[in-house]
Amino acid sequence: MTTPIGYYPGCSLHGTGRELDQSIRALAEVAGVDLREIKDWNCCGATAAHSLNHDLAVALPYRTLALAEDQGLAEVLAPCAACFSRLKGTAVRLARDPKLAQKMTEITERPYRGTVRILSIIEFINRLLDAGLEAKLTHPLGGLKVAPYYGCLLARGEDIVDDDPEQPSGMERALVAAGCEVVPWNFAVECCGGGLSMSKTEAVLDLSDAILSDAEDAQADAIVTGCPMCHSNLDMRQRTINAAGRGPHDLPVVYLSEILGLAAGIEPERLGLDRHFVDAMRVAERMTERSA
Amino acid sequence: MAHTETHEKTLADKILERTGVDVRECYQCGKCTAGCPMVQFMDLTPSQVMRLVQIGDREAVQTLLSSQTLWSCVGCLTCTQRCPKDLDPAAVMDALREIAYQEGLVPDAQRNVLKFHQAFLKTVEHTGRMSEVPLTALYKTLSRDFFSDVLLAPAMLLRGKLPLVPRVIGGRKEVRRIFKRCLDPERPDRADEETQEDRP
Numbered sequence: 001m002t003t004p005i006g007y008y009p010g011c012s013l014h015g016t017g018r019e020l021d022q023s024i025r026a027l028a029e030v031a032g033v034d035l036r037e038i039k040d041w042n043c044c045g046a047t048a049a050h051s052l053n054h055d056l057a058v059a060l061p062y063r064t065l066a067l068a069e070d071q072g073l074a075e076v077l078a079p080c081a082a083c084f085s086r087l088k089g090t091a092v093r094l095a096r097d098p099k100l101a102q103k104m105t106e107i108t109e110r111p112y113r114g115t116v117r118i119l120s121i122i123e124f125i126n127r128l129l130d131a132g133l134e135a136k137l138t139h140p141l142g143g144l145k146v147a148p149y150y151g152c153l154l155a156r157g158e159d160i161v162d163d164d165p166e167q168p169s170g171m172e173r174a175l176v177a178a179g180c181e182v183v184p185w186n187f188a189v190e191c192c193g194g195g196l197s198m199s200k201t202e203a204v205l206d207l208s209d210a211i212l213s214d215a216e217d218a219q220a221d222a223i224v225t226g227c228p229m230c231h232s233n234l235d236m237r238q239r240t241i242n243a244a245g246r247g248p249h250d251l252p253v254v255y256l257s258e259i260l261g262l263a264a265g266i267e268p269e270r271l272g273l274d275r276h277f278v279d280a281m282r283v284a285e286r287m288t289e290r291s292a
Numbered sequence: 293m294a295h296t297e298t299h300e301k302t303l304a305d306k307i308l309e310r311t312g313v314d315v316r317e318c319y320q321c322g323k324c325t326a327g328c329p330m331v332q333f334m335d336l337t338p339s340q341v342m343r344l345v346q347i348g349d350r351e352a353v354q355t356l357l358s359s360q361t362l363w364s365c366v367g368c369l370t371c372t373q374r375c376p377k378d379l380d381p382a383a384v385m386d387a388l389r390e391i392a393y394q395e396g397l398v399p400d401a402q403r404n405v406l407k408f409h410q411a412f413l414k415t416v417e418h419t420g421r422m423s424e425v426p427l428t429a430l431y432k433t434l435s436r437d438f439f440s441d442v443l444l445a446p447a448m449l450l451r452g453k454l455p456l457v458p459r460v461i462g463g464r465k466e467v468r469r470i471f472k473r474c475l476d477p478e479r480p481d482r483a484d485e486e487t488q489e490d491r492p
Contacts, residue, residue, distance in 0.1 A: 011422035016453050040462050042420040048412035055474040107473045156369040165373045191329040191368035199408035275451040
C-alpha cells in the first residue's frame with residue numbers, strides 16, 4: 001500500500017475543467033495511486049483574491065493547507081495551474097515569513113505547521129512515471145505531433161515552479177513516453193489571457209489566437225496543456241476566435257493527463273475527450289496497441 | 293524615526309510595506325514592458341508604472357491609481373520573471389490595484405474587470421467555492437452585460453461543464469468569517485454589501 005496523495009481538484013475541475021479531473025483520477029487508478037480529496041477544501045481565491053485583497057489571497061489557500069495537514073496529507077496534487085500557483089505560493093511565503101503565518105493562524109483560527117508539499121500536474125505525472133506508469137503505457141500515440149503549452153503558471157513563479165521559466169521541459173518526458181513527437185514552437189510560455197476571459201474577452205481572443213496560430217505553424221496536431229483556464233480559452237473559445245474573423249483554427253487542445261491516459265489504454269470517454277468543444281476524439285484515433 | 297510624525301508615507305513606502313518590493317531600485321531598463329502580453333491594452337506601460345511610483349508626487353499617484361493598466365494586468369508574471377533587479381512588478385501591480393480599489397479610483401472603462409473579481413469573491417464568500425452559474429449570474433447583474441457569452445451556455449451544458457447546483461462546503465461559515473476579517477467593513481466599497489452579510 002503506497003502513501004496516499006492528497007487531492008485538491010479546485011473549483012474548475014468540477015465544471016469547465018471536468019476532463020482534467022476525470023483523466024487525473026483514471027490515470028491515478030491505472031498507476032495504483034491512492035488519491036485522497038481534501039475534505040471540505042475551499043476555493044484558492046484565484047486571480048480575484050490577489051487582485052483585490054492581499055490577506056484574502058493568502059488566507060484562503062492557508063485554510064486548505066491547514067486542512068490537508070490536519071488530515072495527515074504530506075503531499076497534495078493541485079492539477080489546476082492557478083490553484084497550484086496560489087497554494088504553493090502561499091506555502092512558500094508562509095515558510096519565509098513567520099509573522100504572516102501568525103497572522104493567518106489568527107484570521108483562520110487554524111494551526112498550520114508547514115508540512116504540506118504541493119505538486120503540479122507535471123510533477124505528479126513524472127512521479128507516476130518513476131513509479132512504474134511508463135511500463136503501463138501500452139497504447140502509444142503513433143507520433144502524434146504535440147505543442148506542449150505551459151502558459152504562465154506552470155512555467156513562472158520563483159520557488160514555485162521547478163523548471164526553466166523561459167524554456168520549460170517538464171512535460172517532455174511524459175509526452176515522449178506516450179508516443180508523441182514534441183514540436184518546437186515559440187508560444188510555450190506565452191499568456192492566453194487567463195482569468196480575464198469573461199471580463200476582457202477581446203484581449204483573450206487576441207492572445208489565444210496567436211498561440212493557436214503558432215502551434216499550427218509548427219505543424220502540431222494538438223496543443224497539450226495542464227491548465228483549465230488555458231484550456232477554456234483555447235478550446236471553448238476557439239469558435240469565438242474564428243467567428244471574430246481570426247484563424248480559422250481547428251486544433252484540439254488536450255490535457256497532459258488525457259494524453260497519458262490514452263497511452264495507458266484508457267477509453268477516451270472515460271478521460272473526458274468527448275467533452276471538448278474542438279473535436280479531440282481524433283487524438284484518440286492515434287492510439288496504437290503496442291505488440292507485446 | 294524622529295521624523296515619523298511629519299513624514300507622510302510615499303506610495304513607494306506603501307508598496308514596500310505591502311510587497312517587500314522597493315520600487316526605487318528600478319533602473320528603467322524596460323524589460324517588463326517588452327515582455328508584457330497585455331501592453332497593447334494599457335495606457336501606462338509596466339515600466340512607466342514603476343517610474344511613476346518612484347516620482348510619487350500627487351499628480352503621479354493620481355495618474356497611477358486611476359490608470360487602465362492596473363486592471364489590464366493579467367498576472368502572467370513575465371515581468372517578474374525577467375526583471376534584472378528582482379523587483380516583482382506583478383506584485384506592484386497587485387498592490388496598486390488593491391489601493392486603487394480601496395480608494396474607489398477604478399476607471400469606468402475597467403468596471404467589468406472589477407465586477408468580475410467582486411462577483412467571484414462574493415460567490416466564494418457565501419459557498420466556499422466558485423460555481424459557474426452563480427458567478428456568471430452575479431457578474432452579469434453587476435456589470436449589466438447580459439448578452440456576451442450566453443451562446444456558450446447550452447454547449448457547456450451539453451458537455452456536462454455547467455453544473456446547475458452550486459458547490460457549497462460545510463465550512464462556509466468559517467470561510468465567511470475569514471472574509472470578514474480580511475475585508476475591512478469600514479471601507480466605502482463594501483458598504484452596499486453589509487446587508488447580505490448574515491444571509492444563510
